[in-house]
Amino acid sequence: MFSNLSAGALGLSLDHTQAIDLAVKHGFGGVDPDLGYFRGLGSDAAIAEHAASVAERGLRWGIAGLPVPLTAPAEEFRAALATLPETLGLLAAAGVTSVGTWVRPMHDDLSYRRNWVLHVSRLQLVADLLADAGLRLGLEYIGPKTFWSTERFPFIHSIGEALELIAEVGKPNIGLILDTYHWYTAGETAIDLVGLSDADIVSVDINDARDDRQRDEQQDLDRRLPGSTGVIDLDGFMDAVRAARYSGPVKVEPFMKSLAEEPLDDVLSDVAARLDKAIRA
Numbered sequence: 001m002f003s004n005l006s007a008g009a010l011g012l013s014l015d016h017t018q019a020i021d022l023a024v025k026h027g028f029g030g031v032d033p034d035l036g037y038f039r040g041l042g043s044d045a046a047i048a049e050h051a052a053s054v055a056e057r058g059l060r061w062g063i064a065g066l067p068v069p070l071t072a073p074a075e076e077f078r079a080a081l082a083t084l085p086e087t088l089g090l091l092a093a094a095g096v097t098s099v100g101t102w103v104r105p106m107h108d109d110l111s112y113r114r115n116w117v118l119h120v121s122r123l124q125l126v127a128d129l130l131a132d133a134g135l136r137l138g139l140e141y142i143g144p145k146t147f148w149s150t151e152r153f154p155f156i157h158s159i160g161e162a163l164e165l166i167a168e169v170g171k172p173n174i175g176l177i178l179d180t181y182h183w184y185t186a187g188e189t190a191i192d193l194v195g196l197s198d199a200d201i202v203s204v205d206i207n208d209a210r211d212d213r214q215r216d217e218q219q220d221l222d223r224r225l226p227g228s229t230g231v232i233d234l235d236g237f238m239d240a241v242r243a244a245r246y247s248g249p250v251k252v253e254p255f256m257k258s259l260a261e262e263p264l265d266d267v268l269s270d271v272a273a274r275l276d277k278a279i280r281a
Contacts, residue, residue, distance in 0.1 A: 001204065001241070002029030003275035004062040004249035009205070010271065011260050022264070023059055026272040030060040030249050033096045035067075035087065044093035051094040062249040063138060063177075063203040064091055066101040070122050071115075081125060088133035098202050098248070099130065100138035100177050103165075105148035105157040115155050120168050127171035138202030139166065140177035143185035145216045158186045159193070163200075172199075178241070179205035179253065184232045185218050193240035204241060204250045206278055208232050223254040226274050238278050250279055 005023040007014040014022065016034035023031040031054070038047050051061075067087055068080040091099070107115050123137075130137050141162040142148065148157045156162055159176070166174050178201055183192070208224040209215075209231040226234055252271050259267050 001246050001248060001250050001279055002060055003272060003279060004028060004030040004032065004060075004251040005268070005271075006032045006062055006251040006253065008032065009251055009253035010267065011255065011257060012264070012267070013260070020054060020057065020059065022268055024057050026265075026268045027276070028059070028272055030062050032062045033064045033091065033094060035064060035090060038090045038094055044089070047090060047093040048095070055095075060249070061094065061096045062251060064096050064099045066099040066126070066137065068101070068122075068126055070101065070119060070126075071104050071107070077122060081129070084126070084129050085133070088129060088135060091135065092133045096135070098136040098138055100140060100203055102140040102142055102177075103156050103162065105142040105155050106151040107153045107155055108151045109153075111153050112155060115153065116165070116168075119156075119165060123165075123169045123174065124171060127169060127174050131171065131173050136173045136175060136202050137171075138175055138177040140179060140205075141182055141186070142220065143179075143182035143188075144218050144220045145185070146218065147220045157182075159183065159188055175200050175202040177201075177203045177205065178237075179207065180226065180232050180234060180237050181205070181207040181209060181218075181220075181223055181253075183237060184209060185215055187215065190233070190236040190240045193237070193244070196240070196244040198245050198247050201241070201244060201246045201248065203248055204246065205253045206234060206237070206250060206275070207252065207254050208234070221255045223256065225254050225256070225271070226252060226278060234278060235281065238281060250275060 016037040206226040211229040
C-alpha cells in the first residue's frame with residue numbers, strides 16, 4: 001500500500017500541479033487524479049505523457065470520483081451514464097485504475113428492499129462500463145447513526161451489508177472503500193475485516209474520532225486526524241488491512257476546516273508522517 005495525498009479530503013484548495021509538487025516534497029507515494037486537468041490537456045497522448053511524468057517523480061494515482069449519482073432520478077442517472085465512457089477514457093489514458101463513490105445510507109421514499117434493487121441494477125450497468133475501460137469501482141458504506149437515522153428508511157451502513165450488495169451485483173471489478181471512521185461508527189472491529197483480500201479493497205481512508213462523544217453521537221463530517229485521540233483502533237484496523245495484502249492508496253479524510261488555516265507545509269508534513277506510521281507499523 002502507499003500513502004496518498006488527497007487535497008480535497010483534507011479540505012485544502014490545491015491545483016493539480018501544486019498537489020503533485022507537494023506530494024513529492026513531503027514524501028507521499030501517490031496523488032489524486034484530476035479529471036478536469038486531464039480534460040484540459042486535449043488528447044489521450046498528452047494525458048499519457050503527463051501521467052508518465054508523474055510516475056517518473058515516484059507517484060502513483062489514487063482513486064478518482066465516480067461522476068454518476070446512484071440514487072438520482074432516472075433521467076439524471078441515464079444522462080450521467082451516457083457521458084461516463086468519455087470520462088473513463090480520459091482516466092484510462094492517464095493509467096488511473098479505480099473510481100469510487102459512497103452509498104447513501106438512507107432514503108425518505110424507498111424501503112430497504114426497493115433501494116437494494118435499485119442499487120443492484122444501476123451498479124451492474126456502471127460496473128460493466130468500468131470493466132470495458134479496465135477500471136475498478138470502490139463502494140464506501142457510511143457508518144454514523146446520526147446520519148443514516150435522519151430519513152424514513154435506513155439503508156446500507158455496515159461492512160457486512162456492503163459485501164452482500166457487492167456479491168449480489170456480481171461484478172468482479174467492485175470492491176470496498178474502507179474508512180476507519182465508518183468502520184468504528186458502525187460498531188465494527190478487526191474481526192469484521194478477517195478474510196478480506198486485496199481484490200476486496202479498492203481504497204483505504206484513515207481518520208480518528210472525537211473523544212468527547214460516544215460512538216452513536218459521532219457526526220460524519222466532524223472527525224480528527226488518525227492517531228490523534230485514540231478513539232479508533234487504528235493499529236487493529238491496519239493490521240487487518242496488511243493481512244489482506246492490500247496494495248492500494250491510503251489517505252486521510254478528516255473534514256477539519258482548521259487545517260486550511262494552518263501553514264500548508266506543516267499540515268502536509270504532519271499528515272504524511274501519520275500515514276507513514278500507520279502503513280509501516
